[in-house]
Amino acid sequence: MKRFLFKxxxxxxxxxxxxxxISSLADGNTDPFYLRFTSxxxxxxxxxxxxxxxxxxxxxxxAKLDEIYPELKTYNFSFTVVHSPYGPVYYQAINKKLDxxxxxxxxxxxxxxxxxxxxxxxxxxxxxxLENELSLATTHFYNLNPNLEYLLENHNTPLASLIxxxxxxxxxxxxxxxxxxxxxxxxxxxxxxxxxxLEKVEEYKKNMLPYYKFSAVRLQYLAKTINLLRNHGDIxxxxxxxxxxxxxxxxxxxxxxxxxxxxxxxxxxxxxxNFINSRKNYRYTDGNHIEKDSGTRLTADIASAxxxxxxxxFHKK
Amino acid sequence: MLFNSFEFLLFxxxxxxxxFLLPHKFRWFHLLAASCIFYMYFVPVYILILFFTIIIxxxxxxxxxxxxxxxxKWYLIISLGANIGVLAIxxxxxxxxxxxxxxxxxxxxxxxxxxxxxxxxxLSFHTxxxxxxxxxxxxxxxxxxxxxxxxxxxxxxxxxxxxGPIERPQNVLHQFHERKYFDYHNAVWGLRLILWxxxxxxxxxxxxxxxxxxxxxxxxxxxxxxxxxxxxxxxFQIFCDFSGYSDIALGTARVMGFHLMTNFNKPYxxxxxxxxxxxxxxxxxxxxxxxxxxxxxxxxxTLPRAYFNLFLVFIISGFWHGANWTFIIWGAxxxxxxxxxxxxxxxxxxxNKALGLSKVQWLDNTLNVLIxxxxxxxxxxxxxxxxxQDAFYMIQKLRSxxxxxxxxxxxxxxxxxxxPVYTPYVLLNFALIAFLELSHVLQIKYDLADKxxxxxxxxxxxxYFLGVLAIxLxxxxxxxxxxxxxx
Numbered sequence: 001m002k003r004f005l006f007k008x009x010x011x012x013x014x015x016x017x018x019x020x021x022i023s024s025l026a027d028g029n030t031d032p033f034y035l036r037f038t039s040x041x042x043x044x045x046x047x048x049x050x051x052x053x054x055x056x057x058x059x060x061x062x063a064k065l066d067e068i069y070p071e072l073k074t075y076n077f078s079f080t081v082v083h084s085p086y087g088p089v090y091y092q093a094i095n096k097k098l099d100x101x102x103x104x105x106x107x108x109x110x111x112x113x114x115x116x117x118x119x120x121x122x123x124x125x126x127x128x129x130l131e132n133e134l135s136l137a138t139t140h141f142y143n144l145n146p147n148l149e150y151l152l153e154n155h156n157t158p159l160a161s162l163i164x165x166x167x168x169x170x171x172x173x174x175x176x177x178x179x180x181x182x183x184x185x186x187x188x189x190x191x192x193x194x195x196x197x198l199e200k201v202e203e204y205k206k207n208m209l210p211y212y213k214f215s216a217v218r219l220q221y222l223a224k225t226i227n228l229l230r231n232h233g234d235i236x237x238x239x240x241x242x243x244x245x246x247x248x249x250x251x252x253x254x255x256x257x258x259x260x261x262x263x264x265x266x267x268x269x270x271x272x273x274n275f276i277n278s279r280k281n282y283r284y285t286d287g288n289h290i291e292k293d294s295g296t297r298l299t300a301d302i303a304s305a306x307x308x309x310x311x312x313x314f315h316k317k
Numbered sequence: 318m319l320f321n322s323f324e325f326l327l328f329x330x331x332x333x334x335x336x337f338l339l340p341h342k343f344r345w346f347h348l349l350a351a352s353c354i355f356y357m358y359f360v361p362v363y364i365l366i367l368f369f370t371i372i373i374x375x376x377x378x379x380x381x382x383x384x385x386x387x388x389x390k391w392y393l394i395i396s397l398g399a400n401i402g403v404l405a406i407x408x409x410x411x412x413x414x415x416x417x418x419x420x421x422x423x424x425x426x427x428x429x430x431x432x433x434x435x436x437x438x439x440l441s442f443h444t445x446x447x448x449x450x451x452x453x454x455x456x457x458x459x460x461x462x463x464x465x466x467x468x469x470x471x472x473x474x475x476x477x478x479x480x481g482p483i484e485r486p487q488n489v490l491h492q493f494h495e496r497k498y499f500d501y502h503n504a505v506w507g508l509r510l511i512l513w514x515x516x517x518x519x520x521x522x523x524x525x526x527x528x529x530x531x532x533x534x535x536x537x538x539x540x541x542x543x544x545x546x547x548x549x550x551x552x553f554q555i556f557c558d559f560s561g562y563s564d565i566a567l568g569t570a571r572v573m574g575f576h577l578m579t580n581f582n583k584p585y586x587x588x589x590x591x592x593x594x595x596x597x598x599x600x601x602x603x604x605x606x607x608x609x610x611x612x613x614x615x616x617x618x619t620l621p622r623a624y625f626n627l628f629l630v631f632i633i634s635g636f637w638h639g640a641n642w643t644f645i646i647w648g649a650x651x652x653x654x655x656x657x658x659x660x661x662x663x664x665x666x667x668x669n670k671a672l673g674l675s676k677v678q679w680l681d682n683t684l685n686v687l688i689x690x691x692x693x694x695x696x697x698x699x700x701x702x703x704x705x706q707d708a709f710y711m712i713q714k715l716r717s718x719x720x721x722x723x724x725x726x727x728x729x730x731x732x733x734x735x736x737p738v739y740t741p742y743v744l745l746n747f748a749l750i751a752f753l754e755l756s757h758v759l760q761i762k763y764d765l766a767d768k769x770x771x772x773x774x775x776x777x778x779x780x781y782f783l784g785v786l787a788i789x790l791x792x793x794x795x796x797x798x799x800x801x802x803x804x
Contacts, residue, residue, distance in 0.1 A: 004501055022790070149323075152323075159790045
């Protein structure tokens with residue numbers, strides 16, 4: 001038995017080492033989320049859904065705000081409207097990603113009506129939240145590199161693709177950067193954009209608007225997230241711009257959204273920066289997500305708003 | 318816990334190593350405790366249901382053995398009643414209530430209440446295994462087990478607790494009394510079986526499910542050709558899922574020196590429906606044959622009655638699989654296939670002779686295998702479909718395949734197939750199925766397992782390494798539960 005155990009242990013060691021090596025090949029091309037589960041705990045975070053994941057560029061924030069926040073390194077920890085609406089799952093995830101030793105961090109919380117709504121007749125029943133079955137809930141480890149758990153449990157394509165991607169670099173439209181920003185590069189010819197926008201709006205109209213309802217629990221978790229981050233730095237609620245047609249749908253879902261968020265901001269003594277009224281200043285890939293170059297300008301505008309806010313002492317601790 | 322989980326990767330070696338380190342007299346307790354932990358990983362409180370039936374069956378076994386006359390029968394009825402009662406409440410109550418409510422068109426206020434409880438995992442398996450014990454004691458084929466712990470272990474032995482094979486007391490009970498020593502040969506065979514089972518489950522079955530699930534869940538979104546591919550994929554998915562689980566169960570037990578019964582024997586190589594049922598889920602089909610079909614009279618009755626018995630057994634077998642009309646129809650289809658085969662046997666033989674097929678054995682066999690596979694695959698559509706309407710829709714959609722193929726080939730527009738996964742993965746699926754069948758053919762022709770054992774050490778270890786690597790590189794690790802767990 002001893003000899004058998006020795007041989008087996010050697011074999012398992014070889015397997016584990018091989019697997020560890022193959023896993024280390026995973027990068028920003030692997031999938032739109034993986035790298036966010038491998039980076040260490042972070043001192044400054046950008047939170048929200050895919051609008052924030054694509055729309056807010058950490059490198060631009062870091063460059064524009066380095067006078068106010070020296071050595072700022074923001075990290076985009078946004079996912080999708082299904083993975084990371086505000087709620088218990090996202091709250092736990094943020095808790096795991098946050099470097100609790102930080103005191104002068106920067107936290108951008110992107111908000112929109114979908115992020116505080118649930119696709120259910122019982123929008124406050126946390127057992128019905130869709131994100132309960134997805135990677136933020138099923139992954140226990142958020143700061144491991146390579147993250148074997150994530151690769152085994154959440155990565156749908158064969159792991160062999162990690163090897164193939166290294167041999168022949170794929171032409172990906174989506175690349176996840178080391179700072180968590182999801183860079184999307186797709187054709188922006190106006191006819192193509194219009195077609196994508198119509199499709200996206202139709203999808204939201206047919207599959208989301210009839211079923212999503214405002215969730216008081218999610219709003220509570222947004223407030224809870226603010227409370228969590230309050231002792232670690234400055235917090236800003238940001239409503240990102242969208243196409244007119246998407247905005248019209250959001251108005252139908254939650255016409256009182258801005259009032260609610262303004263109230264939340266005042267109660268928590270934080271700023272609510274609302275870009276919805278300047279939505280025409282930006283371009284969108286599909287009416288919902290901001291295009292790359294517009295994202296650079298938007299991020300710069302967010303930084304500018306933050307600088308102004310600091311100048312007028314928005315924040316009182 | 319699932320076999321294809323990180324927790325089991327830790328659980329199995331710890332339990333096995335401790336098993337061999339412990340003195341023999343404590344081993345039953347160790348295995349029983351491990352089995353309790355294994356079962357309680359799902360819904361802990363349901364272990365009370367298990368112990369409820371264990372206590373009843375344990376007492377019943379002893380009383381049946383000691384009693385005379387009618388008392389023996391009464392205790393058998395109590396034991397069977399307790400097991401079937403548990404099944405009826407947890408698995409079938411809602412089905413009957415739903416159908417009563419629908420039949421009488423009862424409104425939500427007037428409708429009979431449903432139970433909101435989860436189905437205890439493996440319920441159908443361990444109740445049937447428990448029932449086989451009391452029946453065998455009643456028939457005098459096996460003495461009652463006096464050791465409560467050993468009897469509990471018979472019901473709860475973790476490798477086969479949740480999805481079989483459904484064992485007989487003659488095969489298994491004595492093994493729990495025997496002193497087991499670590500045997501290198503058993504360990505190697507067991508681990509090989511586990512590796513092969515994992516490959517079938519994680520690489521083949523779960524990869525096929527990425528295609529079949531979207532198609533079966535929304536069949537109206539797919540053309541007939543894709544539905545046919547999904548049906549074929551599902552045939553192999555359920556085989557690999559279930560036989561993979563069985564292999565892992567057998568391998569896990571074998572490492573510790575326990576021999577469980579083979580549950581699958583290349584079922585898609587069957588040349589008739591009756592042969593299919595001698596190769597598929599052997600432990601269940603023999604259970605139904607020995608305890609239901611023969612008890613009803615089997616074929617020792619008039620022909621119409623024999624056909625009725627056969628049909629009834631298949632209906633009940635379908636119902637065993639799930640509380641849904643789709644499973645009942647699946648069972649009924651197999652009943653119909655079996656009866657049709659019996660009724661038309663002479664006619665078919667005459668046709669074969671007239672066509673000269675009986676002289677070309679390989680052609681005759683191949684045709685029979687393909688026909689049986691086609692019939693079984695059609696029945697699997699009912700088995701997997703979410704409801705009867707979907708199943709009939711899918712069957713009906715198959716008629717449009719010729720037109721679709723002509724259109725696609727003439728216009729070269731294959732995007733209409735609307736595959737739910739990337740086309741390379743569809744090709745990968747076909748390649749995996751081809752690999753599986755090739756291994757079956759080689760096993761028949763060359764006794765692959767023995768030939769493999771004779772190869773040099775570097776060859777075997779390289780093969781193990783590649784097998785494990787293949788599981789990691791091509792496998793699907795999202796928590797895909799074994800299909801038969803829901804039974």
